[in-house]
Amino acid sequence: MLNIVLFGPPGAGKGTQSEKLIEKYKLVHISTGDLFRKHLGEGTELGKLARKYMDEGNLVPDEVVIGMVDDKINASTHLTGFIFDGFPRTVAQAKALDELLQKKGTSISGMISLEVPEEELKKRIRERGKTSGRSDDQDEEKIKNRIKVYNEETLPVAGYYQEQGKLARIHGVGGIDEIFSKICAVIDEY
Template sequence: MLNIVLFGPPGAGKGTQSEKIIDQYNLVHLSTGDLFRKHLGEGTELGKLAQKYMDEGNLVPDEVVIGMVKDKIATTIDPQGFIFDGFPRTVAQAVALEDMLNDFDTSISGMIALDVPDEELKTRLLERGKTSGRSDDQDESKIDNRIQVYKNETLPVAEFYENQGKYNKIHGVGAIEEIYLAIRRVMDGL
């Protein structure tokens, strides 16, 4: 089973690249943002709680995220593998994911980290905010906060996978197709 952590700050292009990877490798997309929005759309208490944290530009607590991810993995029938988009966001989540995957007799094959400078991230997010309707993509202070939260709380996850020899950094600026080809070169070597 091919299990990939697609990693990078908000606006790095994870969603764009994950679509291409999913099509090529027949992986199940597991996006915590999508799970949160699904719960919000259904009006669940979990969705409302997740939205509160997201609107503030903060991370949703681990226990909420981990429960949703485990449920998704357990209810997926005969997967070829998963692409984890936006998860894990903390080292505690990475450890919990590793334990969870062990229960399913699999593991993370590799992390693909999209590296994009802060100013480019801000430009991309503000542009996305014009069409997405997401309030957290329309406010520069919220964007700055999200980038800072990523650096302080999420970036250590890269070191976790680097220590396992599973970290692969990809330059995330340029043509979408060029970035995708760099990702494929890494994935084909896993």
């Protein structure tokens, strides 16, 4: 089974590349943003629990997030593999994901990290904001903060997978198809 963590800061191109990877490799897309919207919208038990934390202004605990990921994996019937987009965000989540997958007889094949210079990220996010309707994609302070949070809290996850020999860094600047080809070359080695 092919299980990929697509990794990188906001604006690195994860969404664009994950769509192409899903199509080529027939992977199930697991995005925590999508999972939150689904569970909150459907009012599931996990959604209600997440809402409780969010309403109190707290982060949703890893156990709840992992529960949503487990639910998605269990609901997936075609098992070519998964692409994790925007998850795991912390080393604790990465460890919990490894444990979850191990129980299911599989593991992360590799993490592909899209490496993009900060100024390019800011430019891309502002451009995306013109069409996305997301006000936070137009606010310079919010953009800086999202990149800062990524560097401080999420970037250590790359080190976790690097220690396992599962990290591949891809220069994420250039044409979409050019970057896609580089990613596929890495995946085809798994």
